[in-house]
Amino acid sequence: MTAGAAVERQPLGAAGRRRFFQILVALSVTEFKTRYFGSVLGYVWSLMRPLMVFGVLYVVFTHVVRFGGNIEHYPLKLLLAIVLWSFFAEATGAALTSLVQREGLLRKVPFPPAVVPLSVGLTAAFNLGLNLCVVLVFVLITGIAPQAAWLELIPLVVCLLALTAAVSMLLAVLYVPFRDMAPIWEVVTQMLFWGTPIIYVIVTVPASVREILMMNPLAVIIEQARHAIVDSSAPSAADSIGGAPLLLIPFGIVVALLAASVALYRRAEGTLAERL
Amino acid sequence: MTAQQPSGDRQPAIVVDSVTKRFRVPRERYHTIKERVLHGFRRTRWEVLEGLHDVSFSVAPGEFFGVVGRNGSGKSTLLKCVAGIYRTDDGEIGVNGRLSTFIELGVGFNPDLAAEDNVVLNAILLGLDPKEARKRVDSVIDFAGLEEFRDLKLKNYSSGMYVRLAFAVMIQVDADILLIDEVLAVGDAAFQHKCYTEFERLRDEGRTILFVTHDMQAVNRFCHRALLLERGEVIAIGDPKEVTGKYMAVNFREERGADATELMGELADRAAYVTDAWLETEHGERREYAAAGDPVVCKVLVNFNWPLEDPALTLVIESDSGAVAFATSSAWNGCRTGRFEAGEQVLFTVSFESFLSPGRYYLSPQVALLEGETAGVVDRRDRAAGFVVTGAGEHGPAAGAAHEFSIERVGVRELSA
Numbered sequence: 091m092t093a094g095a096a097v098e099r100q101p102l103g104a105a106g107r108r109r110f111f112q113i114l115v116a117l118s119v120t121e122f123k124t125r126y127f128g129s130v131l132g133y134v135w136s137l138m139r140p141l142m143v144f145g146v147l148y149v150v151f152t153h154v155v156r157f158g159g160n161i162e163h164y165p166l167k168l169l170l171a172i173v174l175w176s177f178f179a180e181a182t183g184a185a186l187t188s189l190v191q192r193e194g195l196l197r198k199v200p201f202p203p204a205v206v207p208l209s210v211g212l213t214a215a216f217n218l219g220l221n222l223c224v225v226l227v228f229v230l231i232t233g234i235a236p237q238a239a240w241l242e243l244i245p246l247v248v249c250l251l252a253l254t255a256a257v258s259m260l261l262a263v264l265y266v267p268f269r270d271m272a273p274i275w276e277v278v279t280q281m282l283f284w285g286t287p288i289i290y291v292i293v294t295v296p297a298s299v300r301e302i303l304m305m306n307p308l309a310v311i312i313e314q315a316r317h318a319i320v321d322s323s324a325p326s327a328a329d330s331i332g333g334a335p336l337l338l339i340p341f342g343i344v345v346a347l348l349a350a351s352v353a354l355y356r357r358a359e360g361t362l363a364e365r366l
Numbered sequence: 367m368t369a370q371q372p373s374g375d376r377q378p379a380i381v382v383d384s385v386t387k388r389f390r391v392p393r394e395r396y397h398t399i400k401e402r403v404l405h406g407f408r409r410t411r412w413e414v415l416e417g418l419h420d421v422s423f424s425v426a427p428g429e430f431f432g433v434v435g436r437n438g439s440g441k442s443t444l445l446k447c448v449a450g451i452y453r454t455d456d457g458e459i460g461v462n463g464r465l466s467t468f469i470e471l472g473v474g475f476n477p478d479l480a481a482e483d484n485v486v487l488n489a490i491l492l493g494l495d496p497k498e499a500r501k502r503v504d505s506v507i508d509f510a511g512l513e514e515f516r517d518l519k520l521k522n523y524s525s526g527m528y529v530r531l532a533f534a535v536m537i538q539v540d541a542d543i544l545l546i547d548e549v550l551a552v553g554d555a556a557f558q559h560k561c562y563t564e565f566e567r568l569r570d571e572g573r574t575i576l577f578v579t580h581d582m583q584a585v586n587r588f589c590h591r592a593l594l595l596e597r598g599e600v601i602a603i604g605d606p607k608e609v610t611g612k613y614m615a616v617n618f619r620e621e622r623g624a625d626a627t628e629l630m631g632e633l634a635d636r637a638a639y640v641t642d643a644w645l646e647t648e649h650g651e652r653r654e655y656a657a658a659g660d661p662v663v664c665k666v667l668v669n670f671n672w673p674l675e676d677p678a679l680t681l682v683i684e685s686d687s688g689a690v691a692f693a694t695s696s697a698w699n700g701c702r703t704g705r706f707e708a709g710e711q712v713l714f715t716v717s718f719e720s721f722l723s724p725g726r727y728y729l730s731p732q733v734a735l736l737e738g739e740t741a742g743v744v745d746r747r748d749r750a751a752g753f754v755v756t757g758a759g760e761h762g763p764a765a766g767a768a769h770e771f772s773i774e775r776v777g778v779r780e781l782s783a
Contacts, residue, residue: 109493116490117474124478198469199491200450360453363446364389 117209166320171288173221181214185258193366204355207262242318256347304331307340378424379574385457387418417443419598428572432585432592440598441578463542472532477521492539510534543574582610611641642667643750655754663717666731670710686726709781718769
C-alpha cells in the first residue's frame with residue numbers, strides 16, 4: 091500500500107506521463123513486430139515499398155514525361171521526398187481508424203486515448219529512420235560528400251513528426267463520430283501528394299503559385315531537406331516562400347494543429363471510451 | 367467469509383460518494399455526412415439513460431468486496447467508473463493505492479505474436495513497469511504451464527491455453543487494488559479451481575478487491591461484504607449471505623415483472639421470506655446436478671422478520687414440464703415447527719435417495735401459516751433453484767418415496783428496522 095498516495099487517476103501526473111510513454115512504446119513495438127515478422131522478407135518490404143514507388147515515378151518522369159531530366163540530382167530529390175511523404179501518408183492513414191479499431195482496448199483498460207494514434211505514428215517513425223539511412227547511402231553513392239548542413243535534417247524530421255502526430259490525433263478522434271473521414275482523407279491525401287513538391291521541385295512552379303504552395307508545412311520540410319542534403323544550389327525554403335519571416339506561417343500551422351489536437355483530447359478523454 | 371475482517375480504522379481504499387452516471391444514447395445515429403445532410407442537420411434526439419444513480423459505498427484496505435446484480439444493473443459501469451475509463455456525471459470517486467483493472471482476460475493480446483510478447487504487452491497495459499514485465503515472463507508462463515508453447519503464436523493456442531496465460535498475467539500484476547469483472551466465468555473445472563485458490567491467496571495477502579460477478583457462490587465464499595445493484599441503484603449492502611439472498615429474490619421477482627425496490631420493501635413487510643434454495647451432495651457441496659439414484663439434499667434458507675408460531679414449511683420439486691415430482695411439508699405429519707423469533711434464520715433440509723428420472727427439476731419452497739387470523743401463504747418462491755438429474759434409463763417418478771425432513775435454527779440476524 092503506497093501510504094497516502096493520492097488518487098493516481100490524474101492523467102498528467104509524473105506517473106501518468108511515464109505510463110503514457112510505456113504504453114506508447116509497447117503498442118508500437120507490438121505493431122512493428124506483427125507487421126514485419128510474419129512475412130518472408132520481413133523488414134525488407136518496408137524498405138522496398140518507397141524504393142519501388144520511387145522506381146516507378148522515376149521511370150515515368152524521366153523517360154516517359156521527360157520532366158526531371160534537367161533538374162539536378164532529380165532521382166535523389168525524388169527519393170528523399172517520397173520517403174518523407176510516405177511516412178506522413180502511411181502514419182496518418184493508419185491513425186485514422188486506429189481509435190475505432192482499438193475500441194476493445196480503450197473500453198477495458200484505463201489509459202489516455204491519444205496513445206493509440208501516436209503509437210501508429212511511432213511505428214511509422216521507425217521506418218522513416220531506416221528509410222532515411224537508405225537515402226543517405228544513395229546520396230553518398232552519388233558522390234555528394236557529407237556536410238554540416240545534413241544536421242538540418244534533425245529539426246526538419248522533428249517538425250515532420252510533430253505535424254504527423256497532430257494530424258494523426260485529429261483524424262483518429264474525428265473518425266469516431268464521422269466515419270466519412272476515411273474517403274475524405276483519401277482524397278485530401280491525393281491532393282496533398284500533388285500539391286506538395288514531391289515529383290516536382292518548387293522552382294518549376296510559377297512564382298505566383300509558389301508562395302501559396304509553400305504555406306504547406308510538408309512543402310517546406312521537403313524543399314528544405316532537399317536543399318540541405320542533396321543540392322545546396324537549390325533555393326532554400328526561406329527563399330521559395332519569399333523571405334524567412336513568412337516561414338512562421340507553415341510553422342504556425344503545425345503549432346496550431348498540435349494545440350488543437352491536444353485540446354481536443356483533453357476534452358474528449360473522459361467520454362471517448364463510451365462514444366466508441 | 368470467515369477470513370479475518372480487514373481493519374476498518376485505516377483510510378478506505380476505494381470511496382464512491384453519491385456517484386451518478388448518465389449515458390446519452392442517440393435515438394438515431396448518423397455516421398456519415400450524407401446521412402446528416404439527409405436528416406437536415408436537425409438536432410439528434412438523445413435519450414438519457416441513467417447507468418448509476420447516487421451510488422455510495424467505501425471499501426476498506428484488504429477487503430474483498432463483491433458487486434452483484436442482474437444484467438444491465440450497472441455493475442460493469444460502476445467498475446469502469448472506479449477504473450477511470452468512464453467519467454462520472456455526479457459525485458466523487460477516490461482511490462487510494464495502485465489500481466489495476468481486469469475487465470477482460472488478455473486485453474491487448476495479439477494473435478500474431480508469441481506468448482512471451484503478449485505477456486509483456488498485457489502486463490504493461492495492466493500497469494506493470496516494462497522492465498518488471500519482462501522479468502516476470504518466466505513465472506507467468508510457468509504458472510500457466512505453457513513452457514513448451516512459449517514460442518507458439520497465440521492464434522495457435524487453444525482457448526483454454528489462452529485463458530490460462532491471461533489469468534497468469536493477471537495474478538502477477540502487483541497492484542494494491544484489483545478491479546475484477548466476471549473473469550471467473552471461463553475455463554474448465556480444473557482451471558476454475560486454480561483461479562479460486564489464487565483468489566484466496568490474493569485475499570489472504572491483503573489486497574483490496576472489487577469483484578463483479580453473477581456467481582453467488584463465489585460471493586459467499588470470498589467476499590467480506592457485498593453490494594447489490596438494481597437499475598443503477600444500491601438496494602442492499604453488507605453481509606454477502608444477506609445480499610446474495612436478496613439478489614435471488616430480486617431475480618425471481620423480476621420474472622413476474624415487479625419492481626425490485628418495491629419487492630425489497632415488500633419482503634421487509636413479510637413475516638418471513640425464502641432467501642435461498644439449493645441442492646447439495648451428502649458431503650455438503652453445493653451442486654446443480656445429481657446423478658440418478660444418488661442421495662439428494664435440498665436446502666432452503668428462510669429469514670423471519672416477525673415472530674411466527676408453527677409456520678408450515680413446504681418443498682415442492684417440479685419437473686421441467688411443471689408436473690409435481692415430489693412434495694413434502696412439515697404440516698403433513700402434523701408436526702409443529704415451534705415458534706420462530708424476529709430476525710431468526712432457518713435452514714430446512716429435505717434429503718432422500720434420488721428416485722427422479724433424468725431431466726431438469728426445480729425447487730419451489732413455501733412458508734405458510736395454517737392456523738390463526740393471518741393464515742395463508744407467507745412467502746412462496748416458485749422455481750427458486752434448478753438442478754439437473756443426470757444418467758441414462760428410466761426411473762419412474764415415485765411420489766412419497768422415503769425421505770428425511772429436518773429443521774435447523776442457524777442463527778439470528780440483526781433486523782434493520
